[in-house]
Amino acid sequence: MSEGVATAFGLEGSTAVISGAGSDIGAAIACAFARQGANVVLGDIDEARLAAAADRVGPEAARLVTDVAQRDALDALVDLATTRFGRVDVMANIAGVIFDRSVLDTTEEELDRLLAVNLKGVFFGCQAAGRVMSGQGAGSIINMASLAAFGSNPLLASYSMSKAAVVSLTRVLAGELGPAGVRVNAVAPGYVEGGMTTRNARLPDGSVDDEKMEPLRQAVARRTPLRRRGEPEDIAAAFVYLASRASRHMTGQVLHVNGGSYMP
Secondary structure (H helix, E strand, O other): OOHHHHHHOOOOOEEEEEEEOHOOOOOOHHHHHHHOOOEEEEEOOOOHHHHHHOOOOOOOOEEEOOOOOOHHHHHHHHHHHHHOOOOOEEEEOOOOOOOOOOOOOOOOHHHHHHHHHHHHHHHHHHHHHHHHHHOOEEEEEEOOOOOOHHHOOOOEEHHHHHHHHHHHHHHHHHHHHHHHEEEEEEEEEOEOOOOOOOOOHHOOOOOEEEEHHHHHHHHHHOOOOOOOEEHHHHHHHHHHHHOOOHHOOOOEEEEEEOOOOOOO
C-alpha cells in the first residue's frame, strides 16, 4: 500500500451508516467514524439514546429512529444516507438484543424477537447497503458478531446461534458481493462492559450494582490473557480498520477483539 498509514485509516469524504447507534458500542463506533472524517447516519429504535449518540457525534450527524426488525426501516435509513450525502461507503450493523433463557424454557415469542433483531436486522441492513454499494462498485459492510458464536454458552442459545448465523451470512455475502468491489466482514467482541453485560446487575434507578458486577469482572480478568475488560472504544477501533482502506484486501473475515480469551 503506497499511501501512508494515517491516510489508509482515514474515512474523509465517506458516508457511514450505523444501526444500533444508541448503544454504548454503537455510539463509540459512530464517534470513531466521525473523528476519521466520515459523514455518519445513525439509526436506533430508542429515540432518547439515538439523540444522545447524535449529540456525542456532533451537529452534522444525521439520524432516524429505526427498528431493524422491519426491512422498510433499514431501507429508509440507507435512503437517508444517499439523500443527504449521495452514497454509502460503510454499513455497520450493530443493533442487537439478548436474554438469558435455557433452550427448554425459551418461548417462541422470545426466539422470534431475538432473531428478528439479531439476524434479520443484519440481513436487511446488508441488503439495503449492498444494493447501493454494488451500484457504486465499492463499499464495506461490517456485521456485529460475538465471541458467543464460537463456544458453548449456557442460557444464551438464542443469542449464540443468532451470532453464528451472522458469521455465516458475512462469509456468504463476501463471496457474492466481492466481484462488485464490496467487502463484508464481521467483528466478534469478547466481554465489553455495557448495556448487555450489565443487564443482570441493574438497580431500579437504572444504575449498575458494582458489588453484584465485581465477581463477573474478576472472572473475566482471570480468563483473559491481557487481564482487562474490553471497552467500546476497542471495538470501535476494529470497525474503523474494517471500514478503511487499510483493510482493502480483507473480506469474509471475523476480527476477534477479546483480549485473548478466545484464539481461533
